[in-house]
Amino acid sequence: MKYLHLIWRSLMRKKLRTTMTVLSIGVAFVLFALLAAIRLAFSMGVDIVGADRLIMIHKVSIIQLLPISYLEQLRRTDGVVDATHATWFGAIYQEPKNFFPQFPVEPEAYLRLYPEIVIPEEQKAAWFADRTGAMVGRKTAERFGWKIGDRIPLQAPVWRNKTSGSAWEFTIRAIYEGREKGFDETNMFFHYDYFDEARFFGEGLVGWYILRIDDPQRAAEIAERIDAQFANSRYETKTTTEKAFLQAFADQVGNIGAMLTAILTAVFFTILLVAGNTMAQSVRERISELAVLKTLGFSNRLVLALVLAESVVLAGVGGALGLAIGGLLVKALGSSGQIANLLSVFYLPPKDVLIGSALAVALGLVCGALPAFRAMRLRIADGLRRT
Numbered sequence: 001m002k003y004l005h006l007i008w009r010s011l012m013r014k015k016l017r018t019t020m021t022v023l024s025i026g027v028a029f030v031l032f033a034l035l036a037a038i039r040l041a042f043s044m045g046v047d048i049v050g051a052d053r054l055i056m057i058h059k060v061s062i063i064q065l066l067p068i069s070y071l072e073q074l075r076r077t078d079g080v081v082d083a084t085h086a087t088w089f090g091a092i093y094q095e096p097k098n099f100f101p102q103f104p105v106e107p108e109a110y111l112r113l114y115p116e117i118v119i120p121e122e123q124k125a126a127w128f129a130d131r132t133g134a135m136v137g138r139k140t141a142e143r144f145g146w147k148i149g150d151r152i153p154l155q156a157p158v159w160r161n162k163t164s165g166s167a168w169e170f171t172i173r174a175i176y177e178g179r180e181k182g183f184d185e186t187n188m189f190f191h192y193d194y195f196d197e198a199r200f201f202g203e204g205l206v207g208w209y210i211l212r213i214d215d216p217q218r219a220a221e222i223a224e225r226i227d228a229q230f231a232n233s234r235y236e237t238k239t240t241t242e243k244a245f246l247q248a249f250a251d252q253v254g255n256i257g258a259m260l261t262a263i264l265t266a267v268f269f270t271i272l273l274v275a276g277n278t279m280a281q282s283v284r285e286r287i288s289e290l291a292v293l294k295t296l297g298f299s300n301r302l303v304l305a306l307v308l309a310e311s312v313v314l315a316g317v318g319g320a321l322g323l324a325i326g327g328l329l330v331k332a333l334g335s336s337g338q339i340a341n342l343l344s345v346f347y348l349p350p351k352d353v354l355i356g357s358a359l360a361v362a363l364g365l366v367c368g369a370l371p372a373f374r375a376m377r378l379r380i381a382d383g384l385r386r387t
Contacts, residue, residue: 007310010282018314021278025318025363026325028271029356033326035260036352037334040182051216052081053113054223055245056209059236065205066235068196073229079222080211084109087192087207091154091168093144100140102154102188103207104195107135113210116179123148123174131194133173137185141175148172160200168198181347210242268363275367279311283371294380304376311368312361319360323353 011018056074058064065087074083089102107128111117119127119135126148127133136146146152150172160166170190178185196203213222223239230237294303327348334346 007306007313010286010306010310011314013282013286017278017281021275021314022318022321024274025271025315025360026322028267029319029322029360030326030329031267031322032264032356032359033323033330033348033352035264036356037330037346037348039260040349040352041346051241051243052213053242054211054213054219054226054239055242056211056226056237056239057207057245059227059238062208064235065202065207066209066237068204068206070209070230070235070237074209074211074226077222077226077229079213079215079218079225081214082109082112082212083209084113085192085206085209086110087195087205089156089195090158091156093152093154098144100143100186100188102190104192105189106192107189110189110210113212116183117176118179119174119176127173130171130173131191132170134170134188134190135174135176136172136188138175138177139185140188141172143186146172146175148175159195159202161198162200163198182349211239268359272363272367275311275315275363276370278314279307279368279371282310283307283375294378300376303378304372307372307375308365308368311372312364315360315364315367319356319363323356323360327353 056066058066066085068085071083071085074080084106086103086105089104091102092099111124123135127135134152141147152170152172154168154170155166156168157166159168161168170188176185177183192206211226213219219241223241226239227237294300298306330346330348
């Protein structure tokens with residue numbers, strides 16, 4: 001710490017150059033923060049799903065339905081602790097742009113399978129008791145200004161109602177939140193019994209099954225045994241872990257992780273050249289000063305450490321500034337209606353902040369390595385000759 005003033009004075013030697021370099025590094029880390037939030041959004045909650053849950057769909061495609069009669073057989077399967085089902089509803093609210101996911105489910109069983117869902121007990125009881133009642137996520141409720149007791153009309157282009165055609169109406173009885181940050185709070189859930197009784201076709205069929213198993217280490221074995229039960233039947237199945245199921249959906253838009261890595265690699269390589277050139281130029285301008293420091297008794301290692309520290313401070317300030325601005329932008333965008341309509345989860349994860357901080361330090365070390373070694377190997381006579 002006693003050399004911090006010396007490091008700071010070296011950085012302030014060329015204020016404009018230092019400022020522009022810091023801003024260049026900051027822009028790179030703003031981009032890093034935004035891309036990290038986008039990666040999280042397109043991962044569809046893969047990182048926080050339960051390790052003990054399996055998803056069973058039709059072997060051909062998820063759009064092919066499965067019979068409700070499979071439920072009890074699944075619950076009796078060795079290794080399966082509990083089971084329930086869900087179905088894609090796909091309705092819209094008022095106009096096509098007002099889309100959000102809806103699912104008919106068994107309320108009690110679904111909440112058992114997803115303890116991440118948090119709702120007040122009185123709302124839970126009200127939802128269980130009302131056949132036309134619905135539970136919606138906090139984000140969707142805030143997006144449309146819904147509150148408990150509101151009647152919500154939806155238009156379902158696929159699942160037509162026997163009596164009202166495409167029109168369906170539900171009463172908001174519960175508003176849920178996620179126990180962990182990043183849990184999807186945009187969904188709507190309602191009673192499968194009401195849906196199955198009122199729909200025009202498809203009675204007795206469901207979209208997919210969710211299973212809780214007793215040992216996540218046996219997931220592959222249990223999944224294979226489940227699929228074997230329904231092999232060669234009219235409704236053959238494919239069972240995978242919930243993480244693999246969600247990852248398959250995320251991969252439909254491409255390998256987001258690989259694309260973001262490629263973008264960030266190009267950006268950071270460019271910033272590496274910019275910051276490296278700044279440090280090299282700074283050391284060249286101070287050759288005689290470094291020689292004086294060595295004359296005064298500064299060791300080669302201390303000179304090396306000072307130049308590296310200067311580079312790390314430069315990259316650290318730029319990185320901190322970029323992450324701070326990026327975090328604020330992500331927060332602002334995440335609360336905007338446009339992003340909420342497109343992405344269910346949009347925030348900067350704390351682990352990515354730590355990764356960004358580590359990248360800033362690494363960037364400083366790499367940029368300063370060559371100039372620092374040059375300063376360390378500088379001979380006093382050669383340095384003083386430039387005075």
